[in-house]
Amino acid sequence: MRINGDIFSVADSYDTLFVDMYGVLFDGAEFYNGTLATLKKLKDMGKKIVLLSNTSQLSQNAMRGYAEKGMKCGIHYDCFITAGELLHDILLHRKDIFSNQIGKEFCTLKCLFMGNMDAFKNTGISMADMYETADLVYVASPRAHYGSVRVDNLYDENGDKVEIEEFLKKDWKKLKDNQGHRGLAEFSLQLEKLAALRKTLFLSNPDVFAPFRIDNGKYLVATQGAIGFYYEKFFGGKVLYFGKPFKEIFDFAQKVSLSEKDKILMVGDTLWTDVLGAHNAGMDSALVMTGISGEFFRKMPGKPIAEKLEVLSSQIGAKLSYNPQNLKNPTYMLRHFYADPK
Numbered sequence: 001m002r003i004n005g006d007i008f009s010v011a012d013s014y015d016t017l018f019v020d021m022y023g024v025l026f027d028g029a030e031f032y033n034g035t036l037a038t039l040k041k042l043k044d045m046g047k048k049i050v051l052l053s054n055t056s057q058l059s060q061n062a063m064r065g066y067a068e069k070g071m072k073c074g075i076h077y078d079c080f081i082t083a084g085e086l087l088h089d090i091l092l093h094r095k096d097i098f099s100n101q102i103g104k105e106f107c108t109l110k111c112l113f114m115g116n117m118d119a120f121k122n123t124g125i126s127m128a129d130m131y132e133t134a135d136l137v138y139v140a141s142p143r144a145h146y147g148s149v150r151v152d153n154l155y156d157e158n159g160d161k162v163e164i165e166e167f168l169k170k171d172w173k174k175l176k177d178n179q180g181h182r183g184l185a186e187f188s189l190q191l192e193k194l195a196a197l198r199k200t201l202f203l204s205n206p207d208v209f210a211p212f213r214i215d216n217g218k219y220l221v222a223t224q225g226a227i228g229f230y231y232e233k234f235f236g237g238k239v240l241y242f243g244k245p246f247k248e249i250f251d252f253a254q255k256v257s258l259s260e261k262d263k264i265l266m267v268g269d270t271l272w273t274d275v276l277g278a279h280n281a282g283m284d285s286a287l288v289m290t291g292i293s294g295e296f297f298r299k300m301p302g303k304p305i306a307e308k309l310e311v312l313s314s315q316i317g318a319k320l321s322y323n324p325q326n327l328k329n330p331t332y333m334l335r336h337f338y339a340d341p342k
Helices: 035-044 059-067 083-093 096-102 164-169 183-196 224-235 247-257 271-280 291-297 305-320
Strands: 016-019 048-053 079-082 110-114 136-139 200-203 209-214 217-222 238-241 264-268 284-288 332-334
Touching (some): 016 247, 048 247, 059 083, 079 083, 079 247, 083 096, 083 247, 096 238, 183 224, 200 224, 209 291, 224 238, 247 271, 264 271, 271 284, 271 305, 284 291
Parallel strands (some): 016 264, 048 079, 110 136, 136 200, 200 238, 264 284, 284 332
16 A cells, blocks of 8 residues: 555545544644644635544534634634534434433433533433432543543553553553553442443543643543443443444534535544544545554554554554454555645
8 A cells, every 4th residue: 555645645536524633633732733724725625624533522612622722613624523512412313322222211311420511411311420320321531530541651460561552451450550550440440330230331432542641741541432442341331332433423424514425535543443434434534644553653663554554453453443353444544634834
């Protein structure tokens, strides 16, 4: 597979671009240099830009936050679809999804909220105040008693470093970071209680980790998808996911964008959410060599791109994907989304 330069090398064949945020446009702290100019030029060329993010925020909240950083709707993009917005839409208009999964009428469901409740405003869902009385449990951004939990500096009980792609397969109660924090152990104890009560979890960010700024540094931290993945695989729990790579968010974005599938290109930084999701939805995809994939590619200097993709899929993605057997190569490879500033 040939590596293309930036988005302009492949954009001519498409009317609409679905673009991931973290790792494609934004590095967790700031926009990649040239990103805003690239988005504006694509808009000026007549391309429809749909930002497709796994954040659990509602779209308007995400838009407001990025507008403060200089990215404006109408100038740099056309619409912003978040996993949180998808969940909110389902809670408003497709309540049967929950009724069918839980086996109770939606109006009788009680939910325990482990985090932000924005997606549930005006949906009619009731609040539970303890695990025992909840029919289901909503998981927002996971935080230990000391804050966000890094997954790029974990060590096992023997003091051996745990690679990023391995942390979901380990016993979290035995892991600690280089400062002795055991944030994953805190999560594991909560999940153990929920599993004993046979509670169903649901979440609106299937990513298992994401770049995040902590004390002026950029690190990879555990996100909602890690909680769901671990609850399913380690405790045999039931989890409902809303966001990439699951087909509902791509269908939702396509409906909002009014675009035909064969004219949509999904641009992302992971095989197991962006590329897999696009493939399942019948859309082409471009994988950028920045963000999460860039982190892994940097550990493979000198390897040809075909070999890097094989390792990313069979050795890394297989450990981080909800459907490892369905991982596919992207339609294109891009060094980065943005055009280098002149």
